[in-house]
Amino acid sequence: MxxxxxxxxxxxxxxxxxxxxxxxxxxxxxxxxxKIEKKWCISDQHEAILSCMAQAEAELDLILVTGGLGPTRxxxxxxxxxxxxxxxLVFSDENYQHILSLFNARNIPVREEQKSxxxxxxxxxxxxxxxxTAMGLYFQHHxxxxxxxxxxxxxxxxIMQNSVLPFLQQHRSHExxxxxxxxxxxxxxxxxxxxxxxxxxxxxxxxxxxxxxxxGLVKFRLTMKSENEQWMSEQLDHYINVCKNELGDKVFSASxxxxxxxxxxxxxxxxxxxxxxxxxxxxxxxxxxxxxPGASDYFKGTIVCYSNEIKINLLKVQxxxxxxxxxxxxETVKELVIGGIKTLNVDCCISISGIAGPSGGTxxxxxxxxxxxxxxxxxxxxxxxxxxxxxKRNIEGASTYALILCREWLxxxxxxxxx
Amino acid sequence: MxxxxxxxxxxxxxxxxxxxxxxxxxxxxxxxxxKIEKKWCISDQHEAILSCMAQAEAELDLILVTGGLGPTRxxxxxxxxxxxxxxxLVFSDENYQHILSLFNARNIPVREEQKSxxxxxxxxxxxxxxxxTAMGLYFQHHxxxxxxxxxxxxxxxxIMQNSVLPFLQQHRSHExxxxxxxxxxxxxxxxxxxxxxxxxxxxxxxxxxxxxxxxGLVKFRLTMKSENEQWMSEQLDHYINVCKNELGDKVFSASxxxxxxxxxxxxxxxxxxxxxxxxxxxxxxxxxxxxxPGASDYFKGTIVCYSNEIKINLLKVQxxxxxxxxxxxxETVKELVIGGIKTLNVDCCISISGIAGPSGGTxxxxxxxxxxxxxxxxxxxxxxxxxxxxxKRNIEGASTYALILCREWLxxxxxxxxx
Numbered sequence: 001m002x003x004x005x006x007x008x009x010x011x012x013x014x015x016x017x018x019x020x021x022x023x024x025x026x027x028x029x030x031x032x033x034x035k036i037e038k039k040w041c042i043s044d045q046h047e048a049i050l051s052c053m054a055q056a057e058a059e060l061d062l063i064l065v066t067g068g069l070g071p072t073r074x075x076x077x078x079x080x081x082x083x084x085x086x087x088x089l090v091f092s093d094e095n096y097q098h099i100l101s102l103f104n105a106r107n108i109p110v111r112e113e114q115k116s117x118x119x120x121x122x123x124x125x126x127x128x129x130x131x132x133t134a135m136g137l138y139f140q141h142h143x144x145x146x147x148x149x150x151x152x153x154x155x156x157x158x159i160m161q162n163s164v165l166p167f168l169q170q171h172r173s174h175e176x177x178x179x180x181x182x183x184x185x186x187x188x189x190x191x192x193x194x195x196x197x198x199x200x201x202x203x204x205x206x207x208x209x210x211x212x213x214x215x216g217l218v219k220f221r222l223t224m225k226s227e228n229e230q231w232m233s234e235q236l237d238h239y240i241n242v243c244k245n246e247l248g249d250k251v252f253s254a255s256x257x258x259x260x261x262x263x264x265x266x267x268x269x270x271x272x273x274x275x276x277x278x279x280x281x282x283x284x285x286x287x288x289x290x291x292x293p294g295a296s297d298y299f300k301g302t303i304v305c306y307s308n309e310i311k312i313n314l315l316k317v318q319x320x321x322x323x324x325x326x327x328x329x330x331e332t333v334k335e336l337v338i339g340g341i342k343t344l345n346v347d348c349c350i351s352i353s354g355i356a357g358p359s360g361g362t363x364x365x366x367x368x369x370x371x372x373x374x375x376x377x378x379x380x381x382x383x384x385x386x387x388x389x390x391x392k393r394n395i396e397g398a399s400t401y402a403l404i405l406c407r408e409w410l411x412x413x414x415x416x417x418x419x
Numbered sequence: 420m421x422x423x424x425x426x427x428x429x430x431x432x433x434x435x436x437x438x439x440x441x442x443x444x445x446x447x448x449x450x451x452x453x454k455i456e457k458k459w460c461i462s463d464q465h466e467a468i469l470s471c472m473a474q475a476e477a478e479l480d481l482i483l484v485t486g487g488l489g490p491t492r493x494x495x496x497x498x499x500x501x502x503x504x505x506x507x508l509v510f511s512d513e514n515y516q517h518i519l520s521l522f523n524a525r526n527i528p529v530r531e532e533q534k535s536x537x538x539x540x541x542x543x544x545x546x547x548x549x550x551x552t553a554m555g556l557y558f559q560h561h562x563x564x565x566x567x568x569x570x571x572x573x574x575x576x577x578i579m580q581n582s583v584l585p586f587l588q589q590h591r592s593h594e595x596x597x598x599x600x601x602x603x604x605x606x607x608x609x610x611x612x613x614x615x616x617x618x619x620x621x622x623x624x625x626x627x628x629x630x631x632x633x634x635g636l637v638k639f640r641l642t643m644k645s646e647n648e649q650w651m652s653e654q655l656d657h658y659i660n661v662c663k664n665e666l667g668d669k670v671f672s673a674s675x676x677x678x679x680x681x682x683x684x685x686x687x688x689x690x691x692x693x694x695x696x697x698x699x700x701x702x703x704x705x706x707x708x709x710x711x712p713g714a715s716d717y718f719k720g721t722i723v724c725y726s727n728e729i730k731i732n733l734l735k736v737q738x739x740x741x742x743x744x745x746x747x748x749x750e751t752v753k754e755l756v757i758g759g760i761k762t763l764n765v766d767c768c769i770s771i772s773g774i775a776g777p778s779g780g781t782x783x784x785x786x787x788x789x790x791x792x793x794x795x796x797x798x799x800x801x802x803x804x805x806x807x808x809x810x811k812r813n814i815e816g817a818s819t820y821a822l823i824l825c826r827e828w829l830x831x832x833x834x835x836x837x838x
Contacts, residue, residue, distance in 0.1 A: 010642070011631050013455045014598075015445030019438060022460070026434030036432045038467065039460035041441070044629075048457065055474065072612045074629045111613050133609075152632060154812060179433070190552075193491045194532050210463075210493045212430050213571060223429070276723075282709025283702030286723045290701025293777055293810060301729040304695075304705045304721035306714070310763065314720075314733070344729065358712055388550075391712060393573060 001172060003029065004060040005039040006052055008067035008077055009151055012041050021066050021156055028160050032168055033176035044068050049080040057144050062171075064164065067151035069134040071117040077148060078137070082121035085141045089119040094126055099133050127163035131155040136163055145171075179223040180236045182243055183253040183262075185404050189213045192220060192247070199242050204235055215387075215397040216404060217252075217259065252407055259403040260288045266410040267298040267348065275344030276302040277315055277336040277351040279327065280370060285352065285399040300346050305336070315339030328353050328365055330382050333373035341377045348410070350374050350402050354385070356394045370398045374409040381409045420591060422448065423479040424458040425471055427486035427496055428570055431460050440485050440575055447579050451587055452595035463487050468499040476563050481590075483583065486570035488553040490536040496567060497556070501540035504560050508538040513545055518552050546582035550574045555582055564590075598642040599655045601662055602672040602681075604823050608632045611639060611666070618661050623654055634806075634816040635823060636671075636678065671826060678822040679707045685829040686717040686767065694763030695721040696734055696755040696770040698746065699789060704771065704818040719765050724755070734758030747772050747784055749801050752792035760796045767829070769793050769821050773804070775813045789817045793828040800828045 005025060011017040019041060026036045037060060042048045044067065056063045068077030082089045095118040103110045117133060120126065127136030127147070134150040136159035147164050149156045184192055189211045200209065206226050212219040222239055224232045244251050253262045267274055276286050286302035289295050303314055308327060311317040316339040317332055325331040336351035354370025361367035368387040373380045383405050387394045424444060430436040438460060445455045456479060461467045463486065475482045487496030501508045514537040522529045536552060539545065546555030546566070553569040555578035566583050568575045603611055608630045619628065625645050631638040641658055643651045663670050672681050686693055695705050705721035708714050722733055727746060730736040735758040736751055744750040755770035773789025780786035787806040792799045802824050806813045 010627075010629055011640075012442075013445060013458065014449065014642075015442035015455075016638075016640075017631065018442045023431075023434035023437045026432060030433065036434075037462065038471075039432065041458035041460075043456065052457075070630065070632075071609045072628075072630045073616065074627065111609060113613055114609060154807065154809065190490045190530055190533060194530050197492060208429070208493065209491075210429055211489065211491045212436065213489075219435075221430075221435075223433075278702075280709075281706075282714070283697075283705030283721055283723065284710075286702030287700075287706050287814075290699075290723070290725065290775075291703075291811060291814065295701070296725060300726040301733075302702055302721070302723035302725075304702065304709070304723070306709065306721075307719040310720040313764075314762070343733070345732075356709075388573065390573065392710060395706075395710065 001034070001062055001168075002037045002060045003034060003062045003064065004037055004056050006056055006063060006065045007039070007041045007151070008044050008049060008065065010043050010074075012067075013043055021151065021153055024153065024157060025064055025160060028157070028165060029168060030177070032165070032172055033178075034168060034172055035177055044074055044076060046076060046080055049077065050084055053081070053084045057142060060144070062145040062168075063147070065146065065148040066156055069117075069137075069148060069150045071113060071133065078120055081137070081139065081146070081148060085121055085123070085139060087122040090122045091115075092118050092120045092124075092126065095120065095135050098126075098129075098135055102133060127159050129155055129159055131158045138163070138167075174227045175225060176227070176229050176232065177223065177225050178229070178232045178236060179221055180240045180254070181219050181221045181256060182240060182247075182251050183257075183259065184218045184220060184247060184250050185216060185252055186250050187218065187247070189218055192218055195246055196220070196243050199246060200239060203239060206232070207235065207239070214400075215393065216400040249411075252404075259400065259407070260292060263403050263406050263410065264289065264292060264295070264298060266407065270347075270410065270413065272298065272347040272410070273345075274299050275340050275346035275349045277340040277349065278302060278304050279306060279311070279336075279352060280354040280356040281352045281395050281399050281402075282306065284395050285350065285402055288399055288403075301344050303340065303343065311336065314343055316342070326365070328355055328369055328371055330371055330373070330384070333371040333382060334380050337373045337375050337380050338377050348374070348376060348406070350406050352398050352402050354394065354398055356391045356398075357389055358391055368394055370394065370401075372398065372402045372405055374402070374406045381405055381412070420453070420481055420587075421456045421479045422453060422481045422483065423456055423475050425475055425482060425484045426458070426460045426570070427463050427468060427484065428460075429462050429493075431486075432462055440570065440572055443572065443576060444483055444579060447576070447584060448587060449596070451584070451591055452597075453587060453591060454596055463493055463495060465495060465499055468496065469503055472500070472503045476561060479563070481564040481587075482566070484565065484567040485575055488536075488556075488567060488569045490532060490552065497539055500556070500558065500565070500567060504540050504542070504558060506541040509541045510534075511537050511539045511543075511545065514539065514554050517545075517548075517554055521552060546578050548574055548578055550577045557582070557586075593646045594644060595646070595648050595651065596642065596644050597648070597651045597655060598640055599659045599673070600638050600640045600675060601659060601666075601670050602676075602678065603637045603639060603666060603669050604635060604671055605669050606637065606666070608637055611637055614665055615639070615662050618665060619658060622658060625651075626654065626658070633819075634812065635819040668830075671823075678819065678826070679711060682822050682825050682829065683708065683711060683714070683717060685826065689766075689829065689832065691717065691766040691829070692764075693718050694759050694765035694768045696759040696768065697721060697723050698725060698730070698771060699773040699775040700771045700814050700818050700821075701725065703814050704769065704821055707818055707822075720763050722759065722762065730755065733762055735761070745784070747774055747788055747790055749790055749792070749803070752790045752801060753799050756792045756794050756799050757796050767793070767795060767825070769825050771817050771821050773813065773817055775817075776808055776810045787813055789813065789820075791817065791821045791824055793821070793825045800824055800831070
């Protein structure tokens with residue numbers, strides 16, 4: 001079964017909204033061994049929708065459409081789908097009752113305009129949406145399956161979960177997709193390829209490989225498609241182990257765990273608590289930890305010490321250190337770690353101070369200069385980064401390198417105990 | 420000139436990477452009055468690329484391709500493009516010199532494998548990329564313009580900025596696109612439509628409208644396309660004013676300013692400093708403020724008080740308050756504001772405490788229960804939220820509602836001064 005996505009909405013093409021829905025849908029169907037073959041993003045205009053539907057129907061078996069199901073003038077998906085399917089729009093009392101019950105539960109009067117949202121292509125099966133007024137739609141046309149959902153992420157997710165996934169479960173083939181990923185630090189894409197590809201010359205033809213570089217790290221992925229799950233699993237395990245052995249401790253994760261999970265696991269293993277002192281990253285590293293469920297097991301808190309006053313008063317950085325070396329210096333990040341350990345009463349502390357930009361740089365310390373430190377009151381590891389000019393990228397990059405340094409420090413503590 | 424995007428990469432279709440490149444490209448061409456007509460996302464497989472290139476060339480005048488230009492085995496864009504264009508791949512010494520100079524500057528030896536990255540379709544013009552080894556490509560085929568760029572965001576941005584935008588500047592038509600957006604809180608999409616659309620029945624046919632709802636707010640956008648810039652600008656101003664007058668203080672921004680900018684501007688106007696005490700949002704609100712350049716003008720710092728110990732020790736929340744009412748309560752967030760004002764030495768403080776989920780809920784306080792407070796030592800506004808079960812969405816939603824409450828508190832301070 002070949003599956004595709006059509007996302008409809010000018011806001012996506014204008015770049016006002018980043019399309020995270022498609023990735024979410026892909027993630028949701030992946031555990032069923034299914035993947036998205038192709039994706040279109042089009043304007044909410046009649047002709048654009050019609051021609052794209054024709055393309056998709058010619059190439060695919062099942063199409064997931066999002067967007068344009070709302071009650072307002074720019075919502076033309078249902079009308080256009082009816083035209084494509086060659087059926088009239090009909091008023092759906094089921095849809096209207098759904099809106100009535102939602103509004104009654106919230107004590108909101110139902111407007112007459114809401115009725116316009118209840119016209120659906122004749123022959124459509126409605127799909128429950130407990131999260132909003134726009135129900136999902138299912139239609140079969142020329143033996144192809146069409147699902148239409150609202151573009152609001154949590155409404156789309158609800159309909160995917162409750163209607164689309166059960167349908168796919170019933171209709172999928174015996175073929176499965178599996179992948180394994182390793183995460184690598186300290187090596188570039190080409191270096192990794194030069195070391196791995198000679199070892200991978202004999203992979204089965206069902207296996208493909210991919211490199212996904214991002215700031216500070218590279219993900220390397222092996223993917224397979226086959227009906228034989230056990231064989232796939234064995235093959236993937238075998239070749240992933242080959243890669244892991246070749247790259248040694250450059251591999252920080254051999255699962256889908258991201259860097260923050262790896263650090264979290266190391267902290268939990270050691271029963272260490274963590275605290276952060278963030279200056280230029282402004283809370284972003286803290287957010288990366290706390291966005292993971294269970295952060296409270298090891299994470300106690302963060303001081304975002306944006307002003308020097310807070311560095312001095314709350315984290316006991318010496319004024320003389322700030323005057324002599326500046327807030328962006330090895331001396332300051334070390335003192336921040338020592339202060340953070342005490343103020344936050346934790347076993348391990350990460351500090352970051354830098355010039356995120358776009359302004360604030362000097363000749364000696366240009367925009368993108370960032371110091372990080374990790375450790376406890378007794379010993380710290382430090383690192384200087386020279387990143388680029390882009391503020392957001394500097395914040396993200398600094399937080400990633402801080403996680404890499406934290407992993408390194410935590411591994412060193414284990415080695416110390418062993419020696 | 421009709422412009423489209425093809426993004427190539429299994430990682431996008433598998434949902435491992437969210438496609439932010441397309442939005443960035445759209446944002447970059449928008450100031451030239453240009454927009455993306457259609458976007459494809461396809462697998463990095465030979466047949467998929469060939470058939471998509473044919474579709475795009477049939478529908479569009481200029482196509483921006485990203486992905487698959489790297490040195491590794493999964494990078495097949497150049498080979499496939501050469502086949503589509505009907506030309507051979509040739510070795511480019513220009514490209515090789517580019518790699519040599521990049522590697523020499525970093526003192527890295529050049530691998531033989533790197534040479535494979537230097538084969539390009541014959542007749543291609545190379546586009547400078549100071550950010551990485553993969554240069555951009557320009558090719559003209561059947562009078563259509565093709566640009567290929569690496570998928571790494573900052574490399575793509577560099578090539579867009581330095582090669583694609585100058586090309587578009589020369590080749591664009593006289594037609595321009597303009598839009599105006601208002602941001603609305605406290606009203607749903609249907610309510611807004613019911614109030615605005617009767618007032619917008621006579622808009623010019625060149626004008627389109629769109630509603631973009633997200634947690635806690637709705638963006639309403641008017642867009643126009645015409646050769647007459649002055650007329651467009653006047654029309655947009657007129658109708659945006661009509662909408663603003665109708666919705667009053669439900670409109671918090673009538674520019675592209677987001678909610679955090681609006682709050683930042685209010686703080687700067689009043690010469691107020693800001694501090695945050697974040698529990699369940701874990702630093703995300705702090706990140707939203709500090710991701711904007713110039714945050715240090717008003718923002719002093721944040722205490723992410725994830726553990727009760729930090730709430731008590733650093734922010735002077737009474738243990739009895741935590742015992743009697745719990746960490747997620749109106750009493751606690753009020754005390755957090757009062758403590759934050761003192762500890763961070765600021766004029767205005769926002770506090771957030773809630774149950775982000777997925778676990779930690781009780782019958783009285785289910786997952787999604789969040790309390791926020793904004794104010795100073797003398798007076799605070801508080802609000803209770805009942806959001807959903809999704810951790811990330813709860814964190815984002817809580818930070819948005821905290822910004823809305825902060826705007827309200829800041830506006831109240833102005834009214835007090837007037838009365």
